[in-house]
Amino acid sequence: MKVVPLSATRIEKRRRKVIFIHNLFAREFALCNSVPRMSGSSRFPSVAIRVRLARLFALFLAVPALAAPQPGQFAPAKRAQLEAAISRFMAANSVPGVSVAVVENGAEEWSAGFGSADLENFVPATSHTLYRLASISKSITATAAMLLWQQGKLDLDAPVQKYCSSFPQKDAPITTRELLGHLGGIRFYKSGSQDDAEYSNTRHFANPIQGGIDFFKNDPLVAKPGSEFHYTTQGFTLVGCAIEGASGENYVDYVRENVLTPAGMTHTVPDDRFAIIPYRTRFYSKDKSGAIANSDFLDSSYKIPGGGWLSSADDMAQFEVAILADLLVTRATREVMWTPLKPTDGQEDSYALGWGTGKDLGVLDVGHTGGQQGTSTNFMIVPERRAGVVVLINLDGVDATALSTELMKILLAPAATSPAK
Numbered sequence: 001m002k003v004v005p006l007s008a009t010r011i012e013k014r015r016r017k018v019i020f021i022h023n024l025f026a027r028e029f030a031l032c033n034s035v036p037r038m039s040g041s042s043r044f045p046s047v048a049i050r051v052r053l054a055r056l057f058a059l060f061l062a063v064p065a066l067a068a069p070q071p072g073q074f075a076p077a078k079r080a081q082l083e084a085a086i087s088r089f090m091a092a093n094s095v096p097g098v099s100v101a102v103v104e105n106g107a108e109e110w111s112a113g114f115g116s117a118d119l120e121n122f123v124p125a126t127s128h129t130l131y132r133l134a135s136i137s138k139s140i141t142a143t144a145a146m147l148l149w150q151q152g153k154l155d156l157d158a159p160v161q162k163y164c165s166s167f168p169q170k171d172a173p174i175t176t177r178e179l180l181g182h183l184g185g186i187r188f189y190k191s192g193s194q195d196d197a198e199y200s201n202t203r204h205f206a207n208p209i210q211g212g213i214d215f216f217k218n219d220p221l222v223a224k225p226g227s228e229f230h231y232t233t234q235g236f237t238l239v240g241c242a243i244e245g246a247s248g249e250n251y252v253d254y255v256r257e258n259v260l261t262p263a264g265m266t267h268t269v270p271d272d273r274f275a276i277i278p279y280r281t282r283f284y285s286k287d288k289s290g291a292i293a294n295s296d297f298l299d300s301s302y303k304i305p306g307g308g309w310l311s312s313a314d315d316m317a318q319f320e321v322a323i324l325a326d327l328l329v330t331r332a333t334r335e336v337m338w339t340p341l342k343p344t345d346g347q348e349d350s351y352a353l354g355w356g357t358g359k360d361l362g363v364l365d366v367g368h369t370g371g372q373q374g375t376s377t378n379f380m381i382v383p384e385r386r387a388g389v390v391v392l393i394n395l396d397g398v399d400a401t402a403l404s405t406e407l408m409k410i411l412l413a414p415a416a417t418s419p420a421k
């Protein structure tokens with residue numbers, strides 16, 4: 001069946017419906033939180049209001065924000081399945097907002113936002129809403145590093161200090177390849193507590209790379225480089241430093257010029273808390289009672305390469321499209337980037353160079369997951385099928401990978417055939 005584009009009249013009617021339902025829900029949400037509470041009372045003052053809010057929330061989740069019109073032959077039945085899966089996931093996890101994009105046959109075929117980007121100001125989530133990517137940023141950084149390797153400007157097996165002189169020598173040499181695969185022996189956060197000055201950083205760094213390195217440069221290695229897998233966002237700050245040394249450019253500028261712009265990721269930017277960034281979502285957590293609250297404060301300027309970019313579902317879909325079409329790096333470079341490393345301790349390792357890999361779907365998938373204050377993210381590509389999924393959520397502590405995997409299974413499933421007449 002050919003997908004018929006929505007007419008301008010139908011688009012406008014749907015837009016008004018989305019805004020009406022969104023505002024209705026958001027006002028009821030605000031009402032529930034503004035009713036005076038007696039000491040010791042529950043968060044919501046009455047069963048009647050809770051039931052009313054639940055009904056409105058169910059209605060709200062059932063209607064996605066206006067989907068971005070996409071050319072192609074995306075099956076309406078699959079779209080309905082995707083929307084139903086997203087609605088179930090949001091209801092089960094009390095998700096304020098999520099944006100999703102789907103790549104099929106190497107092209108972005110559909111994207112939409114569900115729920116709210118800003119509960120306080122009644123702003124619907126859309127496919128253009130910008131979320132914290134968290135660790136998805138690592139795959140973008142890895143792509144930039146591999147381009148430099150492809151051009152002969154970055155030796156992945158040279159000591160990282162060849163390109164990053166501000167990082168001191170350690171007991172053993174550390175290479176950029178090892179850093180990309182989390183085999184460099186660099187520590188992760190000392191704790192995941194808001195009392196950890198690094199994890200919950202509130203300082204803004206004019207020199208993000210050096211500011212990040214200063215947090216860990218004098219700490220001992222947690223393992224001999226190459227021997228053990230130890231996941232570390234800090235290691236990717238060193239990769240960012242190597243990119244600067246090899247390219248002679250600022251990390252952000254190099255990535256923008258050589259990855260984001262060629263891929264058409266025109267809205268992807270660092271998460272700068274001082275900048276006015278259109279379409280940036282609010283960031284949410286759950287309090288001890290399970291109610292939605294604003295997330296803890298974070299200035300991620302110290303970890304942009306490993307967890308500090310903002311992007312949208314549409315932009316990340318364009319990243320997937322560009323990778324599948326070999327627009328950013330060659331096919332040979334891509335294969336190196338997607339080949340897992342082998343730590344010398346003999347443990348199985350499915351992590352490649354800034355990309356995770358898996359075969360849970362019965363076919364190779366690559367991508368990354370992410371999570372930090374106010375965000376849960378995942379993107380997944382199945383190269384053999386030239387398919388991809390992006391899931392961005394403005395709530396931390398949510399299993400975005402589970403939703404992404406469910407959506408990918410729907411995408412890969414054979415289309416239902418109509419019964420013979």
